[in-house]
Amino acid sequence: MRNLLLALIFAWSTSAVASSSCQGAFPNLITDVCYDCMFPITISGLALNFGIQSEDYDTTASGRLVCVCVKSLSAGLPTSFWEPEYMVDVTNKPGCMPMLGGVDINPPYNDMEVGDDGDDNPHIGGRSGSAFMHVNEYLNPVMTAMGVIADSPCLDTRGLDVPFISWADPTWNDDSLSMILTPYGYAFAGIPSIAAEAPDAISATFGFPSATLFWVAGSWGPMYPVTGNVSVSNTPEQIAHLLVARLFAKLHAAGALQSTAGKEALESCGALGIPEFLMDKRQYKTNRTFPFPDNMCTPIGRPLPIQETGAARPNDKDYGYFIFRKKDCCTPIVQP
Template structure:
């Protein structure tokens, strides 16, 4: 029954995805059409036995799962084959308006707290070389296990089976607008504010733009900027696309640090998810849903690993109009799984 209800909600979103709702003059948005607004190439490549590519499409990937012809799980007992793919199971929207949900058609709720914590971008009029703008934005995280609801691939045990939900909103998180308070969640980040650590971020940005970010440089988010602090503050705002992708990355890193977001790739994930306090940035890819869906392929791809430069994808996405400071993304997570059957 739960899956049928989720399927009905998903179908309604797909059918009416082109409609907009302006329940509030400050809050605009659009339901994403899960058929035409999503870059479904992101779920590829799909691999079997760790190496055999069933569907590739020239999409970004990295080796993670075991290279074996057969896999086994004990609880519940299962025999299967190692399978690897990228699962669309989450979304975020980044907005300047607290309580605004752009991916729900522009619905705005009365927050009760932090109602005046509007997003803002500083105006840098100093003209000095090397000066940068700063920004602050609100973020909402959605659970949307589209592949499971649609029954689109493999067996259900390999897919995220959570119901459609909004488990985290920034306006209700007291650490989102307080850099010092956010340090409680990730105290290990304090030593990485020096010049040597900051210099290593360039290497991470180059690696992410060429392929995937470097997991050992966990304090950097590639070309997006600093991973820490895990707040809505961006001390080096270059564009809304860059800031929105940085905020999406930070939300995932914060939930990993809090132990509420688990990883799903590698040998440890063959029979289930596992906690990963310091997030491996390689396990996520983003594709934009709003304001302009990122469906036009660049070099054969329409989604990006964390940290890849958004200079090509952000074209025509930032205009001086209502709603054009709000961005939404589909999140694809790397999934390694033992796909098979349980006895009985």
């Protein structure tokens, strides 16, 4: 009886420790999401910003007066905006889902699958930070979920879903295995990556990153390999943002995500866009909601000194973000 009691106490204490290591909170869709990131909004080239100042880049798709959808035999108005469509969290514990309120699935895992960050060469007195973290992607089209706009072909009408969890992906902690999906990443390792980070970071600082320099994420680091291994880690925010960028690059390369920005996406006349295996990183902006909202719209690669302020507390190991995606869509006016 005594041994059974000790076993139950040990099991309870182990479970308590596991659950306490997973923090999180489902975002308050009213107060935590920076809806200013949806702007600028244009219809037939006319800006509807209501005095809200927000950054954008020209896809050359929304300037025309009318658009035609051949597949639905309809005509409409070119519409451009940023849709809050995805959530992504970054955590060091496999099975931890911070953006679902800190739910801990607690799957079986080994020491190699646990996230961590540390020093690479403390034995010679130097410091070279590295890290490994997990990510979870959630589909959460807020505008549809809240019923703000009903029956619009430009909005994602899918329900809440979890399309990707890194701890179930065998390539997420294996750089060599991940290159099977993106073999072109080998060509941009080392010097090409380092040389491209500065100009891409400068471009992102004053607007949006360079679509041409697809193999880097500006000041956040190299885009490849698309794994959770970060060879140069500076701050928790930098690590988390880089892994968000890598996640979307990976999903594009796998054909799981499509492009919703540009003339071709506009003419596709749908909310999900067209295939784009090499991600145009300009079409995404991040907005942190956990551990506390930053109320900022951050393009991929932008330096993070403001976002990092107060966001590296010892108790904060998990981070969550809302992802805004650029949409060029034809809003139907005349249809059969």
